Amino acid sequence: MVLVIGDTSDITTNIAMEWIRHYTKNVKRINFSDYTPLDSLKITNQNCTTKIASIDTSKVEKIWHRRGSIRFLPSTLRNTNSSLYTYLKKEEDSLLKSLEDILGDTKEYIGSYHKEVENYKIDYLLKAKDCGIRIPDTLITTSKKELQSFFNTYDQIITKDIRYGIKIKAQDSGIYSGGTFVVSEDIITSMKEHFAPTLVQEKIEKTYEIRVFFFKTTLYPMAILSQNDSKTSVDYRNYNREKPNRNVPVLLPKHIEQQILNFIKKSGLSTGSIDLIVDKSDNYIFLEVNPQGQLDWVSKHCNYYIEKNIAEYLVFK
The missing domain is CATH 3.30.470.20 (ATP-grasp fold, B domain)
Incomplete structure (x- = not known):
């Protein structure tokens, strides 16, 4: 059996599912937008068994974790006060991480929710450098003096989020990430001597x-x-x-x-x-x-038929 974890609105998941069902009926799908009951995660001295949404995972051979995560929290608990939800979400995330590891030990698990959540740009920059791939000169600092020195070293520098773009909603306003943009002298001048950790890089033409x-x-x-x-x-x-x-x-x-x-x-x-x-x-x-990057536009613009290729791998290889 093939298990696909995606979302109802994800084009890639939908196209791939059409191909998978063309090749086999032995496939199950879990959607991030839906509540999914955890029937059991049973750990004994003899074995570890899991049953999710009536799916006996011992019968699953491959899992493609395309998008989002599994939602074990019912909607009634997701709509509770923020402090309680924050706690429950941490509990759910811990469970999801362990479940990925457990399932990944006994079957092929492709993709990951936690690799997406733990997407640390600095770590990946270092890994790329270690593999011989060039990277931009990068500085992470809380010091205006160090930032000014870095700025003076290059023709131009850019800044981007260290991990995620900020998205804070308020009743009448909000704070949203500006994405990647060029850092000017005026921006640096307006900054305090010390500030929150900030990532800057040389701007490469x-x-x-x-x-x-x-x-x-x-x-x-x-x-x-x-x-x-x-x-x-x-x-x-x-x-x-x-x-x-x-x-x-x-x-x-x-x-x-x-x-x-x-x-x-x-x-x-x-x-x-x-x-x-x-x-x-x-x-x-x-x-x-x-780790959960979009592929629909790559597949269509380049005629790669990626979704078809993924379906064939999941069913036949």
Whole structure:
């Protein structure tokens, strides 16, 4: 049996499920948006058994954790006061982490909720560097003096979130991440002597960007021609909805392919999306990885049929 963990609104999950059901009826799906009962997680001196939403996991051979997580908290508990929900969510997350490990010990578990939650950009930068992939010079600091010194070293620097973009909603307003943007002298001047930990990097003049979706050891690289648009030239994720960037399939040099495969192995990831840039000297530079990264647009723009390939792997290999 194949078990797919996704979400009702995820295009990739829906397309892949159509292919999987084309090949086999022996598949079950759990959606992040739905409450899923945990029938039992039973641990004895003899064995460990799990039953989720009436699914006996001993009969599951492969799990594809595409998107989100499993929701063991009923909606009545999710709508409770914030302090209680925060506590219950921590309990649920601890259970989910253990469950991933338990299931991963006895069957092939592809993807991960906790790899997405624990997506530490600094760790992945170091792992990429250790695999021989170039990375941007990076500083994390709470000191205005150190920030100014870093700023003076390069023609320009950029900043981005250390982990996640901020998204705080208030009744009449909100605070949202500005994504990746250039740091100016005026910004630094306006800052206090000490501030919250902040990540900055040298701004590298790039020819184009590359999104590499990977599933196991298969790479699906796509070039993003973001430099022709001032809105996306710093980061293609500053999307221009009216005039989208052109996206085309691209071949990676063999040594870059091998370095990426080494990074995947070192990071312990089985699927995800890697962001690279190619600079004016044709150097390939690692930016970050998203363990549950989007792949629908890569598949469609490049005619890779990734969802079909994933379905065939889950059913036949």
